[in-house]
Amino acid sequence: MTGATPQPVSWHVARWGDEPFSRGSWSYVRTGGSPADRWTLAEPIGDRFALCGEAVGTDQAAMTHGAYASGVRAAHWCLSVAAPGELIVVVGAGFGGLGAARTLTDAGYECVVVEARDRIGGRTHTVLLESADGSPAVAADAGAAWLQQFAKNPFASLAVSLGVQPVPTDFHTPLASASDGPVGDVDGALAQLAAAARAATAGPLPDVSLGSVAASLLLTGDDARSLRHAVDADIVLETGGALDDTSARGFFEEDGVGNDDHWLPGGYRTILDHLASGIDIRLGRPVRGIEWSVRGVTVETDAGPIRGDRCICNLPVSLLQAGEPMLRPGLPVAHRAALAGLGMGVVEKVLMRFDRRWWPAGSSGYMRWYDDPASWCEWGDLTDGCGAPVVAGLIAHDAVARQHHGRTDAEIVRAASAALRRWADALDA
Numbered sequence: 001m002t003g004a005t006p007q008p009v010s011w012h013v014a015r016w017g018d019e020p021f022s023r024g025s026w027s028y029v030r031t032g033g034s035p036a037d038r039w040t041l042a043e044p045i046g047d048r049f050a051l052c053g054e055a056v057g058t059d060q061a062a063m064t065h066g067a068y069a070s071g072v073r074a075a076h077w078c079l080s081v082a083a084p085g086e087l088i089v090v091v092g093a094g095f096g097g098l099g100a101a102r103t104l105t106d107a108g109y110e111c112v113v114v115e116a117r118d119r120i121g122g123r124t125h126t127v128l129l130e131s132a133d134g135s136p137a138v139a140a141d142a143g144a145a146w147l148q149q150f151a152k153n154p155f156a157s158l159a160v161s162l163g164v165q166p167v168p169t170d171f172h173t174p175l176a177s178a179s180d181g182p183v184g185d186v187d188g189a190l191a192q193l194a195a196a197a198r199a200a201t202a203g204p205l206p207d208v209s210l211g212s213v214a215a216s217l218l219l220t221g222d223d224a225r226s227l228r229h230a231v232d233a234d235i236v237l238e239t240g241g242a243l244d245d246t247s248a249r250g251f252f253e254e255d256g257v258g259n260d261d262h263w264l265p266g267g268y269r270t271i272l273d274h275l276a277s278g279i280d281i282r283l284g285r286p287v288r289g290i291e292w293s294v295r296g297v298t299v300e301t302d303a304g305p306i307r308g309d310r311c312i313c314n315l316p317v318s319l320l321q322a323g324e325p326m327l328r329p330g331l332p333v334a335h336r337a338a339l340a341g342l343g344m345g346v347v348e349k350v351l352m353r354f355d356r357r358w359w360p361a362g363s364s365g366y367m368r369w370y371d372d373p374a375s376w377c378e379w380g381d382l383t384d385g386c387g388a389p390v391v392a393g394l395i396a397h398d399a400v401a402r403q404h405h406g407r408t409d410a411e412i413v414r415a416a417s418a419a420l421r422r423w424a425d426a427l428d429a
């Protein structure tokens with residue numbers, strides 16, 4: 001392609017890492033931690049308080065349907081200990097909180113959801129991208145956008161029943177190019193790292209970091225380059241955390257994303273609105289403290305306390321780790337240890353609508369850009385699904401620090417467009 005890089009006519013830049021009510025994108029297992037930490041967190045604390053969310057009690061971690069399932073599970077615990085007529089307070093209207101509130105409401109329990117933001121959905125947020133020529137705005141997601149593990153995802157049939165036809169995306173056949181030459185055997189490098197990680201942590205051996213496993217491979221030349229690309233695209237982009245902080249045992253034990261994913265036309269908003277209908281949700285009420293005792297729970301907000309009988313808490317692990325809001329009497333030792341075993345990764349997304357599709361269209365709708373150092377590594381071409389030329393770019397961890405932090409939205413969009421252009425030019429080379 002020749003000439004100036006086309007610039008989008010509208011865009012949305014996500015800042016999940018900076019937002020006070022998420023402080024990150026999703027959880028991952030840190031070195032020395034374990035997927036079992038997620039189940040420890042799911043243990044109710046006494047008979048008044050329980051946690052839920054994507055990090056809690058799930059083998060579908062870091063995904064919307066895992067968060068929802070955790071909320072449903074917490075609600076069933078509540079139903080097993082609550083008496084009819086009790087008031088259950090749910091803190092947070094993400095998928096976890098909605099799973100809890102939907103289940104309790106459907107079971108006939110009184111339930112109130114207290115949400116800090118002025119919208120529901122937490123780390124799912126459907127935004128509108130305007131056109132320059134008066135054609136209709138299109139909806140796209142700034143957070144979660146795919147139904148993952150489609151065959152066992154309960155939202156798959158729900159979406160269809162709501163009139164949405166999810167679009168399959170094949171993450172295994174990306175249209176890929178690299179800034180430093182032809183793309184090598186990235187899948188082979190990932191398989192080699194996975195085998196080395198399993199060997200390094202087999203049986204009773206202690207956990208080690210994926211960074212130390214990668215270093216132990218002593219790869220050079222093209223092999224080292226393919227490993228770097230695999231790490232950037234398949235690991236750092238999947239955790240949002242540092243390789244040296246990622247558990248070698250935990251990473252490959254968890255059910256990763258990328259298999260049988262389907263993109264949701266119109267965005268997650270349709271599912272969220274359906275699940276939230278008829279639930280008492282108080283928006284714009286940051287919770288400052290949650291206190292529980294044998295007498296019940298008190299949830300402190302700026303608009304005054306909300307008193308109830310039990311509380312299900314859907315806060316991201318980053319906030320729990322920071323001690324916000326204040327929990328009294330606080331989490332037990334086992335829960336605090338489990339929290340320390342998890343990290344909160346940072347993966348940011350930019351959505352850009354152009355006046356035409358100027359980039360090459362692949363068959364899978366999925367593109368990878370192996371930059372050195374990593375930049376906007378993963379792209380989704382949403383054009384066919386949206387009915388307008390829209391792409392979504394993802395950037396993770398240290399690349400966020402290099403290319404995102406401290407920049408204005410306009411600067412980020414220019415850098416992302418430039419990365420997409422370099423990806424397209426490298427495909428042609």
Ligand SMILES: Cc1cc2nc3c(=O)[nH]c(=O)nc-3n(C[C@H](O)[C@H](O)[C@H](O)COP(=O)(O)OP(=O)(O)OC[C@H]3O[C@@H](n4cnc5c(N)ncnc54)[C@H](O)[C@@H]3O)c2cc1C
Nearest residue numbers: 053054062063064092094095096116122123144145146287
């Ligand atoms: C860029 C990006 C892409 C993703 N892509 C996918 C994808 O394609 N598919 C997928 O399945 N998953 C994806 N995910 C992950 C998915 O979005 C999350 O796992 C899921 O939405 C988390 O739900 P949750 O209920 O656990 O937490 P949240 O959605 O974070 O809900 C927590 C709620 O608590 C509220 N809250 C926080 N503090 C307070 C307070 N003090 N008082 C009251 N309320 C408070 C928040 O505002 C929020 O509404 C993606 C995430 C990101 C960021």
